[in-house]
Amino acid sequence: MNAPLNFTAESLAQEAMQFQAKLRAGLDTLRQVEDVDYGATSKEEVWRDGRVVLYRFRGDKAPTAKVPLLIAYALVNRPYMTDLQADKSIVRGLLERGEDVYILDWGYPDRSDRYLELEDYIQRFLGGAVDHLRQASGHDAINLLGICQGGAFSLCYAALNPGKVRNLITMVTPVDFHTDDNMLSHWTRNIDVDQFVDTLGNVPADLMNWCYLTLKPWRLFVQKYVGLVDILDNKQAIEDFLRMEKWIFDSPDLAGEAFRQFIKMFYQGNGFVNGGVRIGEREVDLADITMPVLNIYALQDHLVPPAASQALGGLIGTTDYTEHSFRGGHIGIYVSSRAQREVPDSIRDWLRERDR
Template identity: 75%
Template sequence: MDTPFGSPIDIGLDALAREALQVQSRLRKGMETLSALDPVDVGASEREEVWRDGKVAVYRFRRDGIEATEKVPLLIAYALVNRPYMVDLQSDKSIVRGLLERGQDVYIIDWGYPDRSDRFQTLEDYIQRYLGGAVDHLRKSHGVDAVNLLGICQGGAFSLCYAALNPRKVRNLVTMVTPVDFHTDDNMLAGWARALDVDLMVDTLGNVPADVMNWCYLTLKPYRLLVQKYVGLVDILEDKRAVEDFLRMETWIFDSPDLAGEAFREFIKQFYQDNGLVNGTVRVGDRTVDLKAIDMPVFNIYAEQDHLVPPNASKPLRGLVGSKDYSELSFRGGHIGIYVSGRAQRDIPQGIHDWLSQRSKTAR
């Protein structure tokens, strides 16, 4: 049988039998590999807790003898829906390690696992109380007026709000795969969220279960994320390290906290449905977020093949902030590749470090 390109495909019984035997051999060896595996660990870098407010904590990454050449601390704010160790997944896939090796003093905020007692936590709690409390702790402990802030995905949206409301406390702002315009035509997730009856959902469920959110993300690319990757697992079963890498990523994907109901309601309504960052209508407590108040240097990093935060959703930030010092970095990869690909390990920490270093002596 020929393909449309003229190349023959051998689908005879002999070919099918050979393929079946190969799969059987891989599965048999794979069982040996799996039985020899230890539990996979996540989070490559040593860290210590330096601040806590309830379930929310800030950790400082230890330097292993590497001197911090940058005196202004860098605080990373990740999204609520997944665990922040994606930026430090394993020793050879760690944005954090790359930043540490280049002299940055790196901290990360861990939002914890909300339970029913957190049902009525609001965006003001997350942005002003928790993120603001973390910033104030670092300002005091380092004796500085302002810190460097790296906001990632939803954490980037939070960081934009915080910087707009507290511009004197942020020296430099880095946003990474951060949604800004939630009404672009190529954003499937945003389209779903705009049609969501979020009041009914939160009033019925209280906190939003992690499994609901995971199912939404997986069904954005159902074949790739629910079928293809598990079929592909057969091809790597004989490689212990590759299997460990696979399981480490699976651990992160399904290690998702529930989401505090009120904060979820506010975020969906104000950001996804009202496109509040573009329209200037986001309110945090009794204050309105005006991105023009962001007058510190801004570095916006987006991924060219990002299906969760398409470039068109991130790039409008340029015209919305008030800063005269705005830069962009376009990364050739997707929403996950920007953390774990080999190119990411080389380009992302170096890009952030170079940009921050150029501004480390700039007075505001």
């Protein structure tokens, strides 16, 4: 006899047996899995300022691009998301297409970094890396790829130093922080960030992770772990899952003063749109960005909604502005199979047209 939900005692028993078989297979699989590693591509340190390090990636062949491409990632996560594993690496895709790729690693701030400001990150660290590459390559200006918060930093740097950036690429970069669908922005607009930073000093990574996870609580706290049962008998799938989990929870603390400034000027003040972004003694005006700009955004991005990125086109001064939309989310734009095909091609083709 069928129950109202169209299952029987026999089907429930069968499902329970299959579940137990998955768990038994999972025990065997987990015995084979060691600590997962990340970073598919070899790299070497070429410049350092304190704990901030500039790396050059080494591909299987020498780069054909003459102008270096510098990647600036966000502070809130580790930059190896761009080179997570061999088949999920935007970096590897760019190297295979001839780009000369560098990445800035912000490191793990400690209490001695509490008073670092946005000026330190943008003009000192990012600017120092740019100047090193300009000198090493013999070019007056380099190509800059800013990702997420690193994209906001790159916009500030390019506006303040337009002669040092030849081509600017932004990926999943927030520009208008007050779009209606930006839940993270709604949360932070009324926070007393002064009390927050004065109390905590540096902002703990675990607290930031909790905030991001609660944007999608069912998906990120429950569903993905329930779904883990389905792949327990697949060693490769388990390793991929653990590698992603390691990235999610391998987050640095955030320097308190820089966090205070970023929340006030961007999330609360919406400074790119309304004005009021000051880096040191200088005010940022996106109209001063006159170099070519490629803006890549993700259509299903819950952290940086498309409208938040698309606002860039109406604020910058360049006449050479290109948008590229990607079908995926904030993380999928780095690790999905679609991303491996589309994103490096889009960047390479766009740069080739302008670096001739």
